[in-house]
Amino acid sequence: MKYDYLIVGAGLFGAVFAHEMTKNGKKCIVIDKRKHLGGNVYCEKKEDINIHKYGAHIFHTNDKKIWDYVNSFVEFNRYTNSPIANYKGDLFNLPFNMNTFYQLWKVKTPKEAKAKIAEQISEVYVKKPKNLEEQALSLVGIDIYEKLIKGYTEKQWGRKATELPAFIIKRLPVRFNFDNNYFNDKYQGIPIGGYNKLIEGLLKGIETKTGVDFFKEKEALENLADKIVFTGKIDEYFDYKFGRLEYRSLQFEHEVLNTENYQGNAVVNYTEADIPYTRIIEHKHFEYGKQKKTVITKEYPKEWKKGDEPYYPVNDEKNSNIYLKYKQIAEKTDKVIFGGRLAEYKYYDMHQVIASALKKVKEE
Structure with missing residues (x-):
């Protein structure tokens, strides 16, 4: 036929x-x-x-x-x-918003948050960022970069932030309101x-x-x-x-847990370099599940090689x-x-x- x-x-x-x-x-x-x-x-x-x-x-x-x-x-x-970031046991809201700034510096108003970020940028400002690290520092300063960007990004790409091109994070979403909705759509x-x-x-x-x-x-x-x-x-x-062509790949570890609610959120990012996975997904929260057990997935990024599934292009x-x-x-x-x-x-x-x-x- x-x-x-x-x-x-x-x-x-x-x-x-x-x-x-x-x-x-x-x-x-x-x-x-x-x-x-x-x-x-x-x-x-x-x-x-x-x-x-x-x-x-x-x-x-x-x-x-x-x-x-x-x-x-x-x-x-x-x-x-509305993902959560876990850095060495401390929790932060994503994307970067007033909740995050309060968690980092205890600032309560947009004016205070803007001043703090401006002060941190001025300490490390690079006029023409040559790599991702310099780009991130010139956008958000040292605290946000060290705690919430560096480790996660280096795990994700399998390369040092100083070896990654600046354009990967041409802009970082910084919000001066208490909105944890990750997407603007x-x-x-x-x-x-x-x-x-x-x-x-x-x-x-x-x-x-x-x-x-x-x-x-x-x-x-x-x-x-x-x-x-x-x-x-x-x-x-x-x-x-x-x-x-080069790709990044991912490895998933799925686990059934005999508990109703493991992390209270669908997505928790682990932003420190020492933890090998980038995030833990708890699937039931995508559909507001009330099941007696839960299933979590740890996500490990890796370089693509023959036989792996290619996930995203480099x-x-x-x-x-x-x-x-x-x-x-x-x-x-x-x-x-x-x-x-x-x-x-x-x-x-x-x-x-x-x-x-x-x-x-x-x-x-």
Whole structure:
């Protein structure tokens, strides 16, 4: 049987593309090398709790069209992301706001907080920051940098802050109000019943096959359809001809605990360098769960190597130049559409992936 589109990867990009094209009367087949659909938004049920198997996914957007789009498949709850930072046993609210400044310095008014930050910046100010450390110090000063940025960022990237480019934190959200809502977006939430509901809605009535490695059966699979939508690693598609792109990967340790409430919050960041994980996720809080047990996940960042799951691109100058070469030949590859985080080598949020897929559909 001949298909109009073979979609490689059943994550958000592939699922949205397949849904829209099927709606337009095209015949699609979606394959994924994992044993499940949904890519990184896939949820696994344990103790009646939806576990975000590949890290916390919190949907947020300012785009009403995108918000209405996802809500047409599954209703979203009113979850608001308000992470807590734990530095050597002391707790701080994120993002940096009046609660954080009170916890750091006992200042109570925006005027006092601004004065304290200005004083700290003046002590370490660098006119032209050459790296992430200098950039952060010139934005927020020593206390916030040392306690809440340095250790976390160095663990996340696996590099010293002095070796990281300044542009990674061109700006840091500093708020002079008592608002712990991490995102500024108008719409925010988690699908009621988990992200699998969203993927099931998108892929309803569409042929899917899991456990299929595109590269092991490339020729046969390519002959199945007139066009291919590829959402995997762009460098792998072109057999690494311009070299390998670098990624950061993550390792997750999931644990079922015989307690109702472990940390009282969905996300707690561990910002000191000595603790190897960056954060602990307690999944039940995403959906206001009342289950008798709880499930926590420790998140360990690491350098990507073959066999690992690539999570986010290392968008430094070297990698950006390599990607540009792949992008140029991708644009000349008529039969293949490249889309999503790995194929576009971009750190996408979920709403951006969906917008990118809808844009590609429109172009088609």
